[in-house]
Amino acid sequence: MISNKLLLSLAPMAGISDWPMRTLCTEQGCNHTTTEMVSAIGLLTAPKDLNVYKFLLHVGSDEPAPFVQIFGRDPAILADAASYLTSLNRFSGIDINMGCPAPKVTSGGNGSALMRDLPQCERIIKAVRSATSLPLSIKMRLGWDDSSRCAVELSQIAEDSGANLLTVHGRTRVQQYSGHADWEYVSKVKQAVKIPVLINGDITDAESAREALNISGCDGIAIGRGALGNPFVFKEILSSLNGLPYEPPCLENIIETALRHSRTMIEWKGEHSAVLEMRKHLCWYIRGQRGAAAFRTRITHAASYDQIHALLMEFLENNSRPIEIPQ
Ligand SMILES: Cc1cc2nc3c(=O)[nH]c(=O)nc-3n(C[C@H](O)[C@H](O)[C@H](O)COP(=O)(O)O)c2cc1C
Known part of the structure; x- marks a missing residue:
């Protein structure tokens, strides 16, 4: 079932939207999450105990069941992957990636490359639909390039083929991340279908x-980069939409969250891997603060939780002092 309340979604992000990140966002009011993308063929052919898939498919014991995102271009393989993922009984829906612009994905005809072949998209959606009883969502861009925008057509195909939810990033594949997402164009998708549509691209705060x-006029939003180091963005948006006052977190709260995030990652993946992965998150947490550039340089050498803790405490201390103005 897709909820009919306003959907505040954490967009799928490879290397980011794992269960610790999803849990932090959920605590702040995010009510729809998706795993990082998982290769359908990789999943089906890899040994079942391979760590990479165990981690990609892990769902936290306290988090609401996320959607799981798959990518590929072969309808039968995607259907088999959806059927297997459904049998795990831990996901609330299946999402098909039709928007990823990365060359290593599109070169195999996957991700946003599918938007150049709408009949193939239809075969994929129908095959996956018949392989799972879970809600099915499709994540797409506006099209491959400006001269071939086809998000409206793909959305109608998706709805007619049994999809239950759409997420539309308001850029073409050729744009990658340049320019601004075209929210006007996403309104055309919303008007063309009856199923819920999430708008995605450049939503970073309550105002956007x-x-x-x-x-x-969409039914919800999906936030990607705006949630990096900022799971609080969901609370900011929720408060604003409900007309409630919002107090942004102080640096101490931000650092507490960053440390909690680090500890959760370490318990899950072990200190070595977790600290390497956390470095980027820690830079995002303190982005825009005084001394962030110097912190970024130093955190790239952190190798343990104790070092992360010490660096963050020093950062907090330095930012609690008034700025020293040289005489
Ligand atoms: C680091 C990173 C990883 C991403 N990985 C995925 C992914 O696995 N699947 C997907 O559909 N989109 C992925 N995306 C795209 C985002 O879901 C989203 O569509 C895009 O970032 C635009 O939204 P934003 O402006 O809120 O960031 C990724 C984006 C980023 C920045």
Whole structure:
């Protein structure tokens, strides 16, 4: 079942939207999450105990069941992957990636490359639909390039083929991440279908969330980069949409969250891997603060939780002092 309340979604992000990140966002009011993308063929052919898939498919004991995102271009393989993932009984839906712009994905005809072949998209969606009883969502861009925008057509195909939810990133594949997401165009998708549509692209705070929703008329938003180091963005948006006051977290709260995030990752993946992965998150947590550039240089050498803790405490201490103005 897709909820009919406003959906505040953490967009799928490879290397980011794992269960610790999803849990932190959920605590702040995010009510729809998706795993990182998982290769359908990789999943089906890899030994079942291979760590990479165990980690990609892990769901936290306290988090609401996420959607799981798959990518591929062969309808039968995607259907088999969906059927296997459904049998795990830990996901609330299946999402098909039709939007990834990365050359290593599109070169095999996957991700956003599928938007150049709508009949193939239809075969995929129908095959996956018949392989799972879980809600099915499709994540797409506006099209391959400006001269071939086809998000409206793909959305109608998806709805007619049994999809239950759409997420539309308002850029073409050729744009990658340049320019601004075209929220007006996403409104055309919203008007063309009856199933819920999430608007995605450049939503980073309450103001952009309101504007994207107003312009597009969508049923919810999906936030990617705006949640990096900032799971609080969901609370900010939720408070604003409900007309409630919002107090942004102080640096101490941000650092507490960063440390908790680090400890959860370490318990899950072990100190070595977790610290390597956490370095990027820690830089995002303190982005925009005084001394962030110097912190970034130093955190790249952190090799243990104790070192992360010491660096963050020093950062907090330095930021609690008034700025020293040289005489
Ligand atoms: C680091 C990173 C990894 C991403 N990985 C995925 C992915 O696995 N699957 C997917 O559908 N989109 C992926 N995306 C795209 C995002 O889901 C989202 O569509 C895009 O970042 C635009 O939204 P934003 O402006 O809120 O970031 C990724 C984006 C980033 C920045």
